[in-house]
Amino acid sequence: MPQITNPILPGFNPDPSILRVGEDYYIATSTFEWFPGVQIHHSKDLANWDLITRPLSRKSQLDMRGDPDSCGVWAPCLSHDGEKFWLVYTDVKRKDGSFKDAHNYIVWADKIEGPWSDPIYVNSSGFDPSLFHDDDGRKWFVNMMWDHRRRPLLFAGIALQEFDPVAGKLVGPRTNIYQGTDLKLVEGPHLYKRNGWYYLLTAEGGTAYDHACTFARSRTIDGQYETHPDKHILTSKDAPFAAIQRGGHGDLVETPDGKTYLVHLGGRPTTQERRCVLGRETSIQEAYWGDDDWLYVKNGPVPSLHVEVPGSRNDNAYWTEQRYTFERGLPIDFQWLRTPETERIFSTDGGKLRLFGRESIGSWFEQALVARRQTHFSYDAETVIDFAPTDERQFAGLTAYYSRYNFFYLTVTAHADGQRELLLMSSEISWPDGNLKFPAAPVTIPNQGKVKLALEIRGPKLQFFYALEGQDRQPIGPVLDASILSDECGGHQAHGSFTGAFVGVAASDLNGTALPADFDYFVYRPVRHETDRYEI
Known part of the structure; x- marks a missing residue:
């Protein structure tokens, strides 16, 4: 056989x-x-x-x-x-x-x-x-x-x-x-x-x-x-x-x-x-x-x-790049967190994924986070976001996510004066307090225009990237420890964290106005890498 x-x-x-x-x-x-x-x-x-x-x-x-x-x-x-x-x-x-x-x-x-x-x-x-x-x-x-x-x-x-x-x-x-x-x-x-x-x-x-x-x-x-x-x-x-x-x-x-x-x-x-x-x-x-x-x-x-x-x-299927679009709704690979009231957190009308900013990332009640499983030790992910925040309480972007206590999140947000910026946030092994860390200084960007957000994971190393319209992408922030997106770092005592790493998009509006963020597509690209000892 x-x-x-x-x-x-x-x-x-x-x-x-x-x-x-x-x-x-x-x-x-x-x-x-x-x-x-x-x-x-x-x-x-x-x-x-x-x-x-x-x-x-x-x-x-x-x-x-x-x-x-x-x-x-x-x-x-x-x-x-x-x-x-x-x-x-x-x-x-x-x-x-x-x-x-x-x-x-x-x-x-x-x-x-x-x-x-x-x-x-x-x-x-x-x-x-x-x-x-x-x-x-x-x-x-x-x-x-x-x-x-x-x-x-x-x-x-x-x-x-x-x-x-x-x-x-x-x-x-x-x-x-x-x-x-x-x-x-x-x-x-x-x-x-x-x-x-x-x-x-x-x-x-x-x-x-x-x-x-x-x-x-x-x-x-x-x-x-x-x-x-x-x-x-x-x-x-x-x-x-x-x-x-x-x-x-x-x-x-x-x-x-x-x-x-x-x-x-x-x-x-x-x-x-x-x-x-x-x-x-x-x-x-x-x-x-x-x-x-x-x-x-x-x-x-x-x-x-x-x-x-x-x-x-058929191993070829396992290594094929997945380019997701939303003309026919949300692809089956994606899930969201907790709520059955999907109309409150996302829509695919018009062929784009629109997230309605809700509670903060990591909320146990209603957050707009749509993601797919990480199924390879190394991969690339990419999306393009159209989002017009007015202050620091509105943020949306690309996330590598395990739980409220363990995630990395590259966001488009705004300073208190309304100027748009990119902000990299993490909740890196933050149990039990759940406080954020900011691995890099904010990057000011124009108030109009779409932004490409991307990440690369190579075994335990995670690097975020961004690109403005008409420009080449460039790294943002340091190389991060992707291995913390794991059961062993999930924020509970032994035998207490049971899920796995996801990658996807999220949007929050802590002002309560449900400001939408639009995503044109999402790419998940498996990568063969020498650090992945037991890859299929």
Whole structure:
């Protein structure tokens, strides 16, 4: 079979839930505070994947205004019961400290493209829910349990309860079926049935460098599950120099010819600080069932960088420049933050992307920031902005963004006297105060005319550029540390930042007048660079 290089979904695509319906494979991944919620990719061969939909696209399904960084949509589970698609997801409203306010919902659709239903609220007792369709027609809701009384670890095991789709609610007793291993922090449950066994795949060890996939089984669905003889079927925790680190949180799929594959999240750290700028990505591993009816990962438990799958990857597509225009609306690669009320933050009328200046960049409520994932270690980005600010409270431009505590932002703004200028801002590892830094002095520019804004990232180095109409571009500010746009610098305690780096455009109007900024196009150009050790 052909061999591909992991990951199969590069950039911020964590917590994969995989499904096969006929000859079609689908993977759903977490989107956290980015709207619309949940990414679903499609493949015919496990090698080439296309983003086809984000199902949580309406206010009735998802409203994340006020959700802190790395909250929002966690660990969706995509399934099919022979008639319709089901999607289970969590909207996390608080995650730091002893409490987790995590609300679980279910939606469904006849076709993967939708339309997807309005949600049924299920419970708020934990997160990472999944829905298991047993062969007797019953449906079971599985999620981890949270206990705010436990110190220091607040994870209380995996709970199972029947879901009645007609009544639209949980019924019968709730049973705690698995407490996990000594690695602790058990979460991310998925149930399967094979040869009279119920199998439970969980994630353990947190989402950092001790992460793992743990396997267990029972003869009854609600029985106490015995742990795999190897405990963890996939982990990088004992292999610090492996290309793929943080391996864990997985799901299983079987091909039409009976082969089994495990998809899982992982990260490719860079720099001596081991920073995962591309966030947690989705990789794939071949697995097999032993004579003892236990599952094993081929060449495991350490994730393999190179894996055989049914199809051959088209690497040319991965390295193709993406030039985005807006005549047909916002391209699917782009998302925005939290709000379902898109008309308040952007428009594509007239073939340009118009952002309406709202709250400051980094706001947890309503900011006009539209961006796409960074999916390569090195790349160029470019746009042209038309913006007429009148004072320093109005600013818009190009941003490399991770969270409110970690971003770089080249803006067109104005001095207090109304004179336009370019201002480079950063919120470089600014947790917990969130104060700005200004890496360079402002550059005065004419009050009329469009401005080209650009950036280049080469591994850990970031340089911004600008050009006035009719002039060559020139650098602005110093070389910046691009590696801080990473989970490890996201502004939370360990295991607390879960997304990845984005690049895009933003606009703020702190006067409250919603001053618009127009962008003609956006370019994302992948670059092969010698510093990128584990590039696809």
